[in-house]
Amino acid sequence: MSDDIRYCTIIGSGPAGYTAAIYAARANLKPLLFTGKEPGGQLMITTDVENYPGYPEGIMGPQMMADFQKQAERFETEVRYEMITEVDFSGPVHVLTTESGEKIKTYSTIISTGASAKWLGLESEVKLMNKGVSACAVCDGFFYKGQEVIVVGGGDTAAEEATYLAKLCPTVHLLVRRDEMRASKIMQKRVMNTKNIQVHWNTETVEILGEEGVIGAKVINNKTNTESVIDASGFFVAIGHKPNTDIFKDWLDMDEAGYIITKPDSTKTKVEGLFASGDAQDNIYRQAVTAAGTGCMAALDAERYLAAKEII
Numbered sequence: 105m106s107d108d109i110r111y112c113t114i115i116g117s118g119p120a121g122y123t124a125a126i127y128a129a130r131a132n133l134k135p136l137l138f139t140g141k142e143p144g145g146q147l148m149i150t151t152d153v154e155n156y157p158g159y160p161e162g163i164m165g166p167q168m169m170a171d172f173q174k175q176a177e178r179f180e181t182e183v184r185y186e187m188i189t190e191v192d193f194s195g196p197v198h199v200l201t202t203e204s205g206e207k208i209k210t211y212s213t214i215i216s217t218g219a220s221a222k223w224l225g226l227e228s229e230v231k232l233m234n235k236g237v238s239a240c241a242v243c244d245g246f247f248y249k250g251q252e253v254i255v256v257g258g259g260d261t262a263a264e265e266a267t268y269l270a271k272l273c274p275t276v277h278l279l280v281r282r283d284e285m286r287a288s289k290i291m292q293k294r295v296m297n298t299k300n301i302q303v304h305w306n307t308e309t310v311e312i313l314g315e316e317g318v319i320g321a322k323v324i325n326n327k328t329n330t331e332s333v334i335d336a337s338g339f340f341v342a343i344g345h346k347p348n349t350d351i352f353k354d355w356l357d358m359d360e361a362g363y364i365i366t367k368p369d370s371t372k373t374k375v376e377g378l379f380a381s382g383d384a385q386d387n388i389y390r391q392a393v394t395a396a397g398t399g400c401m402a403a404l405d406a407e408r409y410l411a412a413k414e415i416i
């Protein structure tokens with residue numbers, strides 16, 4: 105390796121990024137990992153993670169990410185707490201620019217920049233984050249078993265979250281801001297056929313209620329302008345995710361929402377030596393364990409690419 109060209113650089117520090125780092129480091133690629141502005145990714149705003157195999161008692165999201173990082177560093181991953189703000193994939197050596205203006209040259213790059221949940225933007229939402237407010241029913245729904253919950257949104261995610269929660273909760277209040285849902289017909293049908301989902305049409309959230317935990321929400325019907333209160337102990341925001349892929353848009357194929365399109369059964373992108381993993385390329389599963397899986401795939405793909413090019 106030329107002194108100033110890295111074998112493998114990883115952008116992002118969620119389960120995908122750290123898993124890619126563990127595999128790349130153990131393959132002696134001496135990876136350099138940029139954490140981005142939210143080190144640890146979405147799990148840092150989760151409390152108990154109970155669905156990640158290997159933790160029979162569950163684990164706190166931030167602790168899990170600290171463990172991921174420790175494991176990656178044990179095998180000599182270099183972790184930098186910086187953002188990559190610009191990329192140039194025009195040649196066989198990729199050039200990544202950090203926020204401080206440094207140019208990093210690398211033979212292979214793994215994108216694991218994740219996605220961020222969209223939020224309503226209410227003060228009470230911030231105050232009650234992880235105290236009843238969540239953006240992931242699969243992660244947190246279990247904590248509200250037997251209790252009433254609210255889901256906000258009218259797309260496929262909201263429909264899926266509401267039907268998932270309906271298996272655990274006596275009533276799921278689904279707040280849809282228009283008089284129709286954006287979700288696919290089949291998902292809408294599933295919602296309508298689930299007796300304990302109560303759809304509140306033309307309804308928006310004014311405020312989430314509670315101090316130490318959610319006790320309900322003040323909502324408004326935007327047709328009649330009438331306010332009311334819905335009692336609930338969980339408040340799930342399901343109004344979409346945004347993949348953190350803006351800086352790659354000139355280089356890669358993406359779907360309408362900005363998720364990177366990878367080649368079938370691999371993490372390869374249309375740029376040589378550039379691999380995408382985790383939520384930045386997964387609009388469907390979006391789980392820590394699936395992100396970790398594709399992070400592993402990306403490191404293996406990078407290692408094989410470097411070997412085929414006789415760089416390692």
Ligand code: NDP
Nearest residue numbers: 224257258259260261262264281282286342343344345387
């Ligand atoms: P979407 O963008 O499709 O839907 C977002 C929903 O949230 C819309 O109903 C929108 O309302 C509503 N919304 C947005 N902002 C607000 C707000 N501030 N207050 C209240 N409501 C709001 O996002 P999804 O995450 O649902 O889906 C994204 C993509 O992923 C879609 O292509 C979907 O098909 C796909 N997907 C597929 C799944 C599957 O196949 N199993 C599962 C989940 C997602 P409005 O309609 O008025 O704009």
